[in-house]
């Protein structure tokens with residue numbers, strides 16, 4: 001059994017949206033109340049109240065603020081759990097003191113725990129969530145297994161998602177009984193020792209024009225808004241406007257975020273496709289240790305994007321391999337691009353522009369990257 005998370009795009013109606021928003025707000029409120037209580041106690045020399053103790057405090061809190069009963073009760077337990085984790089980080093890892101959540105900055109989210117079938121798949125397009133009932137969804141992969149939690153989130157552009165965590169049985173995939181070495185590059189993102197290349201797709205370029213259009217507007221509208229705010233202050237207006245009061249500015253902000261999100265989603269989907277293909281096809285995947293790739297030095301954008309993609313891809317390969325009982329092996333590259341993968345002859349350093357070469361000893365003609373992937377496989 002492994003815990004697996006499924007991301008579902010959900011389409012709430014107006015009533016459900018309102019309930020989500022109220023639940024976000026109530027969780028934020030409870031977080032702030034509990035945090036305030038812990039802080040005050042500490043100032044008065046009292047001891048830290050643990051998760052269990054905080055859960056116990058929810059009852060009197062609900063009596064004081066009866067509207068809290070409208071929240072999904074398990075989501076409030078989730079708040080004390082998260083706050084407890086935040087304090088554990090402070091105590092054990094010396095992380096910063098937990099912060100109060102302001103409406104404008106807090107990530108809108110809450111987590112419900114599965115109890116008595118309160119979270120359940122109704123059919124292939126509907127899920128039931130506590131307090132909001134049945135809701136339509138779309139997902140790349142249908143959740144399976146025993147549902148443990150459901151986290152409702154609103155993205156920066158106002159889309160709602162639910163992240164369903166479930167215990168799933170690992171189905172052993174057909175044993176491909178094969179190993180592969182993969183090299184990661186800039187022009188080609190992935191090159192396999194079998195000779196397959198996955199090109200690097202620049203999703204950012206495809207949307208760059210539109211994004212830039214909105215970025216320019218955003219900057220201009222921000223300057224204008226700041227000017228007007230400065231006037232408000234100069235004129236000693238009772239309630240000077242804030243950036244969030246400027247509708248056009250806020251709209252541009254959402255548009256910029258929308259394009260960033262789109263690029264991230266497209267890239268994510270592409271990496272998912274590659275990693276699924278590799279994990280389903282091979283039992284053992286060998287790849288170069290990323291530390292040696294000089295990830296910190298990325299002066300150009302293509303290189304920076306490649307670095308980011310390699311990291312993401314690597315994580316995907318690792319967790320997918322874990323689900324399906326396959327293996328990802330990290331190898332230390334040693335002259336992978338200058339040694340002949342067939343006879344081992346060391347041809348000396350090849351400049352980056354040398355894409356193909358012929359081994360002087362065994363006369364094998366090599367594609368630079370595929371040869372490197374073969375060396376990684378053999379390592």
Ligand SMILES: [Zn+2]
Pocket residue numbers: 340341342343344345359360361362363364
């Ligand atoms: Zn050779």
